[in-house]
Amino acid sequence: MNQTGTEVQNIILIGFMGCGKSTIGRELKRVLGFALIDTDTEIETQAGCKITEIFSNLGETGFRDLEAKVLADLLEKNPASTVISTGGGAILREENREVLRKLGYVVWLRANPETIYQRTKKNRERPILQTENPRAVITELLEKRTPLYRECAHLVIDVAGLNRTEIAAGILESAHYYFSQQQS
Numbered sequence: 001m002n003q004t005g006t007e008v009q010n011i012i013l014i015g016f017m018g019c020g021k022s023t024i025g026r027e028l029k030r031v032l033g034f035a036l037i038d039t040d041t042e043i044e045t046q047a048g049c050k051i052t053e054i055f056s057n058l059g060e061t062g063f064r065d066l067e068a069k070v071l072a073d074l075l076e077k078n079p080a081s082t083v084i085s086t087g088g089g090a091i092l093r094e095e096n097r098e099v100l101r102k103l104g105y106v107v108w109l110r111a112n113p114e115t116i117y118q119r120t121k122k123n124r125e126r127p128i129l130q131t132e133n134p135r136a137v138i139t140e141l142l143e144k145r146t147p148l149y150r151e152c153a154h155l156v157i158d159v160a161g162l163n164r165t166e167i168a169a170g171i172l173e174s175a176h177y178y179f180s181q182q183q184s
């Protein structure tokens, strides 16, 4: 429920880097005609620079503070009929996990470490993966974060082997059921 007592039919996408949150966000926006908010884009807009620069200027903690602020502000704005695509570490802080669940139906897009490595290896815009051994970092972070994704999510989708249409269709069917139960 939002502050006006009506249901908030938002869909929130969480999951590790490279699991397709942005792509699926755009697909859901296209199919549903919802607004789309990407929290990383919001962070960049507020900071006036790219995520790589935020990490090098303020460190990861500075980035996480901005991320938490963007999420808290978003809840404050009380969005409706919106798809919200988040950064892979948005679930790290407990306060964020609470905000995400208050915002709407939380969907965890999940993939295994090798799939993530293959999908992210050419990208230079993810500071956390710019290391000598990104495979090891992915495995370690995934292990640490998995319980947090699980705690936060209403729905889990294993993305490997599914195309964007199939993933979006799965989300829509489950979200529709969830929202209909909320209303009854």
Ligand code: S3P
Pocket: 015, 016, 017, 018, 021, 040, 051, 086, 087, 088, 089, 090, 125, 126, 127, 128
């Ligand atoms: C991060 C994921 C990134 C971005 C930042 C940190 C993470 O978003 O928020 O580089 O800690 O997993 P994507 O998951 O959209 O790549």
